[in-house]
Amino acid sequence: MNFRTLTFVGAAAILGGIRFFLAWSKRRGRPFFENDTGKLGEWRWSRLLLASFLTLFAELAFIRWIAVEVRVFAYFKNLALLLCFVGFGLGCALAHRALRWSAGLTAFLGSVLVLRLPWHHGMFLETLSQTLGAAPDVEIWGAGNVWNWAHFLLAALLAETLFLLLVSIFVPLGQIVSRQLDSAPRPLPAYSINLIGSLAGILVFLGVSRLMLPPSIWLGLVLVGFALLQIRSSDRMLLFSLLVPLFLLLHDPATPNHYSVWTPYQQIDYSRFYAANGDFVTGHVLVNHVGYQSIVDLSEAFLARHPDLVKEPPDENPYNLPFRFAEPSPEVMIVGAGTGNDVAASLRHESSSVDAVEIDPAILALGKREHPERPYDSPRVSVQVNDARAFLKRTQRRYDLILFGLLDSHTQLSDYSNMRIDNFVYTEESFREAKERLKPTGVVFVKFQVNHPWMARRLSDMLERTFGKPPLVFLAESSYTAFATCFVISPSARVEEVLAADARLAAFVEKNRIVPEVAGVPLTTDDWPYLYQRGRWIPSTYFSVSVLVILLTFGLYLQIPEARRQPPSLFFFSMGAGFLLLETQVISRLALYFGTTWEVNGIVISALLTALLVANMVIDRSRKPLPRHWVLIGLLAGLALAYLLPFNGIPSSPAIVGMLVAAVFSVPVFFAGLLFSQEFRTVVSPSAAIGANVLGAVAGGLLENLSLLIGLRALLLVTVGLYAIAGIALRMRPKTDARTLAAQ
Numbered sequence: 001m002n003f004r005t006l007t008f009v010g011a012a013a014i015l016g017g018i019r020f021f022l023a024w025s026k027r028r029g030r031p032f033f034e035n036d037t038g039k040l041g042e043w044r045w046s047r048l049l050l051a052s053f054l055t056l057f058a059e060l061a062f063i064r065w066i067a068v069e070v071r072v073f074a075y076f077k078n079l080a081l082l083l084c085f086v087g088f089g090l091g092c093a094l095a096h097r098a099l100r101w102s103a104g105l106t107a108f109l110g111s112v113l114v115l116r117l118p119w120h121h122g123m124f125l126e127t128l129s130q131t132l133g134a135a136p137d138v139e140i141w142g143a144g145n146v147w148n149w150a151h152f153l154l155a156a157l158l159a160e161t162l163f164l165l166l167v168s169i170f171v172p173l174g175q176i177v178s179r180q181l182d183s184a185p186r187p188l189p190a191y192s193i194n195l196i197g198s199l200a201g202i203l204v205f206l207g208v209s210r211l212m213l214p215p216s217i218w219l220g221l222v223l224v225g226f227a228l229l230q231i232r233s234s235d236r237m238l239l240f241s242l243l244v245p246l247f248l249l250l251h252d253p254a255t256p257n258h259y260s261v262w263t264p265y266q267q268i269d270y271s272r273f274y275a276a277n278g279d280f281v282t283g284h285v286l287v288n289h290v291g292y293q294s295i296v297d298l299s300e301a302f303l304a305r306h307p308d309l310v311k312e313p314p315d316e317n318p319y320n321l322p323f324r325f326a327e328p329s330p331e332v333m334i335v336g337a338g339t340g341n342d343v344a345a346s347l348r349h350e351s352s353s354v355d356a357v358e359i360d361p362a363i364l365a366l367g368k369r370e371h372p373e374r375p376y377d378s379p380r381v382s383v384q385v386n387d388a389r390a391f392l393k394r395t396q397r398r399y400d401l402i403l404f405g406l407l408d409s410h411t412q413l414s415d416y417s418n419m420r421i422d423n424f425v426y427t428e429e430s431f432r433e434a435k436e437r438l439k440p441t442g443v444v445f446v447k448f449q450v451n452h453p454w455m456a457r458r459l460s461d462m463l464e465r466t467f468g469k470p471p472l473v474f475l476a477e478s479s480y481t482a483f484a485t486c487f488v489i490s491p492s493a494r495v496e497e498v499l500a501a502d503a504r505l506a507a508f509v510e511k512n513r514i515v516p517e518v519a520g521v522p523l524t525t526d527d528w529p530y531l532y533q534r535g536r537w538i539p540s541t542y543f544s545v546s547v548l549v550i551l552l553t554f555g556l557y558l559q560i561p562e563a564r565r566q567p568p569s570l571f572f573f574s575m576g577a578g579f580l581l582l583e584t585q586v587i588s589r590l591a592l593y594f595g596t597t598w599e600v601n602g603i604v605i606s607a608l609l610t611a612l613l614v615a616n617m618v619i620d621r622s623r624k625p626l627p628r629h630w631v632l633i634g635l636l637a638g639l640a641l642a643y644l645l646p647f648n649g650i651p652s653s654p655a656i657v658g659m660l661v662a663a664v665f666s667v668p669v670f671f672a673g674l675l676f677s678q679e680f681r682t683v684v685s686p687s688a689a690i691g692a693n694v695l696g697a698v699a700g701g702l703l704e705n706l707s708l709l710i711g712l713r714a715l716l717l718v719t720v721g722l723y724a725i726a727g728i729a730l731r732m733r734p735k736t737d738a739r740t741l742a743a744q
Contacts, residue, residue: 042183043180043183043184043185044180045180045184045190045193047176047180047229048176048177048180048181048184048190048193048194048197049193049196049197049200050197050225050228050229051173051176051177051180051197051229052177052193052194052195052196052197052198052201053197053198053200053201053204053225054173054201054222054225054226054229055088055170055173055174055177055197055198055201056197056198056199056200056201056202056205057201057202057204057205057218057221057222057225058084058169058170058173058201058222058225059081059084059170059201060201060202060205061205061215061218061219061221061222062080062084062111062166062169062219062222063080063081063084064209064218065115065215065218065219066080066111066115066162066166067080067288068266068267068288068289069115069116069289070115070162079545079549080166081701082549082697082698082701082702083163083166083167083549083552084166084167084169084170085694085695085697085698085701086167086170086549086552086553086556086695086698087166087167087168087169087170087171087173087174088170088171088173088174088177088694089174089691089692089694089695089698090167090170090171090174090556090557090691091170091171091172091173091174091175091176091177091178092174092175092177092178092687092688092690092691092694093174093557093687093688093691094171094174094175095174095175095178095179095182095687095691096179096182096687097175099172099175099176100168100171100172100175101172101226101230101235103168103171103172104168104169104170104171104172104173104226105226105239106168107164107165107166107167107168107169108169108222108223108226109242109246110165111162111165111166111169112219112246112249112250113249114162114165116249116250160548160551160552163548163549163552164552167552167556172229174691174694176229177194177690178686178687178690178691179687181194181686181687181690182685182686182687184686186620187680187681187683187686188616188619188620188677188680188681189620190686191616191677191680191686192613192616192617192620195609195612195613195616196613198609199606199609199610199613202605202606202609203606205218208221209262209264210264212261212262212263212264212362213262214250214252214260214262215250215262216246216247216250216251219246219250220243220246220247223239223242223243223246224239224240224243226239227239227240257271257272257273257274258270258271258272261362261366263360263361263362263363264360264361264362265359265360266287266288266360267287267288267289268285268286268287268292268362268363268366269285269286269287269289270283270284270285270286270366270370271283271284271286272370275306279302279305279306280297280372281297281306281309282294282295282296282297282480283295283339283370285339285363285366293338293339293341293406294480295339295340295341295366295367295370295371295372296319296341296480297371297372297373298310298314298317298319298320298341298344298345298348298373299344299348299372299373302372309479310478310479310480311479312477312478312479316476316508317476317478318447318476318478318484318486319341319342319344319345319478320345320348320349321445321476321486322342322345322401322403322443322445322447322486322488323345323346323349323351323401324498324502324505325401325443325445325488325490325494325495325498326349326400326401326442326443326445327400327401327439327441327494328350329350329351329352330346330349330351330352330399330400330401331351331352331353331397331398331399331400331401331439332346332351332353332354332355332399332400332401332402332403333354333355333357333395333397333399333401333402333403333437334346334354334355334356334357334403334405335357335388335392335402335403335404335405335407335425336357336358336388336404336405336406336407336425337356337357337358337364337367337383337405338358338363338364338367338405338406339363339364339366339367339370339371340356340367340368340371340373340375340376341371341405342356342403342405343356343367343375343376343381344371344373344375346375346381347373347375347378347380347381348373351380351401352380353380353381353382354378354380354381354382355382355384355391355395355397355399356376356381356382356383356384357384357386357388357391358383358384358385359385359386359387359388361385364376364383364385387591388407388425388430389424389425389430389433389591389592392430392433392434392437393433393592395437397437398437398438398439398442399437399438399439399442400438400439400441400442400443401442401443401445402434402437402438402442402443402444402445403445403447404425404444404445404446404447404448405447406447406448406449406484407425407426407448424526424529424591424592426459426462426524426529426531427462427524427525427526427529427531428462428465428466428523428524428525428526429525429526429648430526431444431462431463431466432466435466435467435491438490438491440491440492441490441492441494442490442491442492442494443488443489443490443494443495444463444467444487444488444489444490445486445487445488446459446463446471446486446487446488447476447484447485447486447487448484448485448487449483449484449485450485452534453516453517453518454518454521454534455531455532456473456485456514456516456518457516457517457518457519457521458521458522458523458524458531459487460473460487460516461516461521461523462523462524463487463489465523467489467490467491469489470489471487471488471489472486472487472488472489472495472499472509472513473485473486473487473488473513473514473515473516474486474488474508474509474512474513474514475512475514476512485514521534521535522535522536525711526592526648526712527711527712527713528707528711528712529712530708533708536708536709536710537708537709538705538706538708538709539708542705542708546702546705549698549702550702553695553698557695568688568691568692568695568696569688569689569692569729570725570726570729570732571679571726571729571730571732572676572679572680572689572690572692572693572696573692573693573695573696573699574696574722574723574725574726574729575672575675575676575693575696575723575726576692576693576694576695576696576697576699576700577696577697577699577700577703577722578672578696578700578719578722578723578726579669579672579697579700580696580697580700580701580704581700581703581704581715581716581718581719581722582639582665582668582669582672582719583605583608584704584707584712584715585642585665585712585715585716585719586604586608586661586662586665586669587604587605588712589647589661589665589712590604590658590661590662592658604662607662607666608669611666611669611670611673612669612672612673612676612677613673614670614673615670615671615672615673615674615676615677616673616677618674618677619674619677619678619681620677620681625678626674626678628675628678628730631671631674631675631678632671632675632723632727632730634667634671634674635668635671635672635675635723636720636723636724636727637667638664638665638667638668638670638671639668639716639719639720639723640720641664641667642664642665642667642668642716643713643716643717643720645664647660647661672723675726675730676693679730700722703718703722706718
């Protein structure tokens with residue numbers, strides 16, 4: 001029995017014993033977590049602040065952790081976020097019923113047990129992800145390409161169990177937030193506290209991500225927060241005691257030659273391998289439990305000592321091939337420098353300078369520490385910890401070679417958007433920016449793992465449209481990677497001249513040439529950046545997973561007696577749906593100018609919450625209600641301005657344009673906050689309003705899939721429609737007069 005299995009069995013035994021103790025205490029008439037009367041009904045701003053903080057922090061923690069452990073959550077459009085919303089919304093609807101701490105805690109611990117099964121990566125959860133992600137019209141890393149309804153239904157049952165666990169965790173948090181809002185003397189100041197707590201939750205999680213702390217810390221903090229929300233000291237002590245089995249289950253043992261790191265974007269597993277004589281042979285990097293990259297030593301001295309490790313001629317290796325097309329001693333830019341293999345190749349070919357762009361600081365640090373050729377120590381190498389598009393927009397240098405490394409994404413852009421980290425790297429606009437950064441005889445060399453013929457066609461057509469001629473496309477196999485499809489092109493005749501002068505290279509290319517035969521593949525743009533989807537439609541597998549979420553939400557909603565008598569407020573429902581789509585727009589637009597980094601996403605989300613907080617304070621201080629129609633007009637006018645303004649055509653620096661984007665989008669966010677706060681100020685039940693708003697956010701998350709069909713910009717029109725529905729619903733609500741506000 002290995003260490004991980006032994007840890008799992010021990011932690012499971014501890015948790016099983018605690019569960020037995022809870023059941024025994026309930027039979028004895030002294031149950032834990034049933035204290036939902038008395039003090040829990042009193043207004044306490046500190047309790048609201050803590051619950052609001054914990055809601056956002058726990059959402060981000062579970063979203064990020066589950067997306068790593070169950071890869072299907074990383075690819076399906078806000079799936080984990082929507083389930084958190086469902087749980088919180090259900091808690092709002094059950095605000096005045098018994099607190100579901102026992103169910104929430106059981107779901108918390110149950111999800112940890114299920115997701116940390118010692119054998120899960122090779123069997124249960126990996127098979128689940130592959131089955132749910134199987135579809136021929138979308139590229140999901142490691143998933144199958146053949147749809148099977150029988151397998152899907154079985155996987156769907158297992159997925160619904162995981163979905164239900166995640167939903168149940170957030171029910172008691174929704175109950176506490178709603179109770180405090182309902183018992184507050186004035187709803188708007190209480191709503192401000194809710195926003196402040198949410199903002200703090202986001203900022204603290206960004207901090208632990210930046211520090212690259214492991215999930216044992218994140219989820220341990222969630223459990224501590226659960227404990228602090230208890231009234232009785234015995235309940236708090238019980239929850240504090242669960243920290244030990246939680247840390248045991250989440251601990252990843254390390255050895256001198258194997259360890260894991262949680263970066264701001266993903267989990268990295270790294271293993272070293274040595275030859276019989278003790279020489280370092282390679283280092284394998286796994287990202288989110290999937291093979292990502294191998295650190296390789298291709299220096300002449302190493303290959304002379306180990307001639308059998310590399311089967312292909314060294315100059316035909318994918319790391320060396322790009323430099324056979326470039327000018328001698330080239331100035332190089334590497335997009336996706338990773339652990340340094342391409343940087344090392346640049347130095348072996350006597351590049352005069354190298355700009356190495358890598359978004360993940362942990363992968364970069366791994367390369368600095370582990371790569372045997374020490375490429376990042378060279379004074380000729382300038383390291384840029386940045387998003388590739390952000391660097392392309394800002395740099396004024398021109399290059400002999402721009403090399404797009406194997407930048408295949410293993411993770412989505414963020415937990416609030418439906419794109420992967422590398423989506424904006426492979427668009428027409430991105431390749432045009434790369435072309436503008438080339439010298440007259442410069443070369444663009446793209447390496448990509450192409451698993452579908454339509455993917456090769458898309459990349460080839462984008463380069464052809466950018467440069468006015470088709471690229472050279474060929475396959476390059478190696479001993480370290482399964483294969484790499486190479487795309488080579490230059491604005492000049494540089495590629496053709498190199499082939500004419502190098503007979504061996506010409507013969508190699510001709511032997512491995514690829515002619516993409518699939519036609520009718522739409523090209524990716526900054527407005528439709530979905531590189532891994534074949535066409536402008538919503539894939540069947542996305543529909544299927546969305547149906548699972550809808551069925552779960554509907555089934556839980558019907559369990560609420562009040563819901564069967566009265567539907568949720570259409571106004572607050574539409575406001576929640578519209579705001580989630582508006583939030584997606586802001587993040588995706590600013591990603592083009594400031595990068596798709598965690599810091600940017602955190603700043604954007606924090607700024608949105610701050611705008612809502614300011615709007616709430618404005619309404620709270622106003623003596624008379626603002627005219628509804630003017631606020632609604634301001635909201636719709638702000639959305640129209642954001643839709644019509646041609647940001648790409650503004651002749652200014654990317655930073656200034658990015659700030660303009662932020663300023664323009666802040667207008668509808670502010671007016672939406674004014675509209676929401678003014679109506680929230682006079683609602684009979686603040687908890688019901690928040691519950692309807694959260695359910696609307698679930699609908700907005702599902703509607704975000706429409707961008708796969710109509711693009712990101714047109715999604716603003718859907719947002720306009722949702723806010724228009726909110727305006728119609730607003731006319732059905734009675735107006736609030738100044739006397740009512742004075743009573744508030």
